[in-house]
Amino acid sequence: MGIADAVKPVKEVAISEMSQEFADKFALVEWGTPGAEADDKIAVTLQLKNPLGDDLATAERLRLTCTTGATMSLQAAGNGTVLSGDDSDDLILETDETTGSFDLEVTYAGVGTVSVVGGATQGSGFVGCREVLDLTFA
Amino acid sequence: MSRLDGKFIKPGSIPQDRLDPEIPLGGEIPPGTVTAEMLAAALLERFAVVSWGAPAVVDPTTRTITLQLADLAGDPVEATHVVRVTCDDQATLAVGEAGSALAGDVTEDLIAQTDAAGTLQLVVSCTEEVVISVAVGPTQLSPMLDCRAGADVSFNA
Numbered sequence A: 001m002g003i004a005d006a007v008k009p010v011k012e013v014a015i016s017e018m019s020q021e022f023a024d025k026f027a028l029v030e031w032g033t034p035g036a037e038a039d040d041k042i043a044v045t046l047q048l049k050n051p052l053g054d055d056l057a058t059a060e061r062l063r064l065t066c067t068t069g070a071t072m073s074l075q076a077a078g079n080g081t082v083l084s085g086d087d088s089d090d091l092i093l094e095t096d097e098t099t100g101s102f103d104l105e106v107t108y109a110g111v112g113t114v115s116v117v118g119g120a121t122q123g124s125g126f127v128g129c130r131e132v133l134d135l136t137f138a
Numbered sequence B: 001m002s003r004l005d006g007k008f009i010k011p012g013s014i015p016q017d018r019l020d021p022e023i024p025l026g027g028e029i030p031p032g033t034v035t036a037e038m039l040a041a042a043l044l045e046r047f048a049v050v051s052w053g054a055p056a057v058v059d060p061t062t063r064t065i066t067l068q069l070a071d072l073a074g075d076p077v078e079a080t081h082v083v084r085v086t087c088d089d090q091a092t093l094a095v096g097e098a099g100s101a102l103a104g105d106v107t108e109d110l111i112a113q114t115d116a117a118g119t120l121q122l123v124v125s126c127t128e129e130v131v132i133s134v135a136v137g138p139t140q141l142s143p144m145l146d147c148r149a150g151a152d153v154s155f156n157a
Helices: A003-011
Strands: A026-031 A041-049 A061-066 A071-074 A081-084 A090-094 A101-107 A112-119 A126-128 A133-137 B047-052 B056-059 B062-070 B082-087 B091-095 B100-103 B109-113 B119-126 B131-137 B144-146 B151-154
Touching: A041 A133, A061 A071, A061 A101, A071 A081, A071 A090, A101 A112, A126 B144, B062 B151, B082 B091, B082 B119, B091 B100, B091 B109, B109 B119, B119 B131
Parallel strands: A026 A126, B047 B144
Antiparallel strands: A026 A041, A041 A101, A061 A090, A061 A112, A071 A101, A081 A090, A112 A133, B047 B062, B056 B062, B062 B119, B082 B109, B082 B131, B091 B119, B100 B109, B131 B151
16 A cells, blocks of 8 residues: 555545535535426425435525515425515525425516525525526416 | 655555554545544634523523534634624624624624634623524625524513
């Protein structure tokens, strides 16, 4: 074994080498595939993942904002909880603790693309929200 | 040439019994084994977790509560960091003996900075007999913050 092998663990620790307990301290927001538009509404599920790519079943608080003119809410009987801003373009939510998901419903009476972005807010943990959701309303 | 500059270290000369037994020969770390406790201190302190002390009664309408930043291993993050603190609108928040207010002092929406020990003492004032919820979040200039822990401050008699 050479010295390069001996120092390798110091310089090449990869995400896949994180323990699940460690990885579960970090939440990444991912969006599912949006449903078909019906009555000016599109349903889509937000799912938390850990850096290993596994579903992260935890209650995480997030702030969602979207294009002006559209509004956001929880799907009927959907997973998750709206904490404030229901039926508005600025929503504070908590994901379902057993699934780590939130079933979002976006309403827009116009024609065009509605963008939804997430972010950390009061009470959030380590959360990554770099994925933008674009919904096309016809 | 110093004997400490590394040039006397020959590849392959490291005694195997001096390596951490957790590190298998060949330098590979098994998947799923790295924990927060294995991170270097300089990396650990980049991730700050909010924790709370117990509220203290000052007088019937005033309580203090202390926020402490800790790293992922549970050790204090001894650094000044900016946080946003909010509470129910029946109460106000001010900075006590530790930390400093940057904006919103004596309101329900405070931007504040911990002191060099990573500590922020809050003075919560309320004239009603209720339980006030206090939440922390990241704001401009905040580090990576885990603010999932909130605090409840009771003003019930």
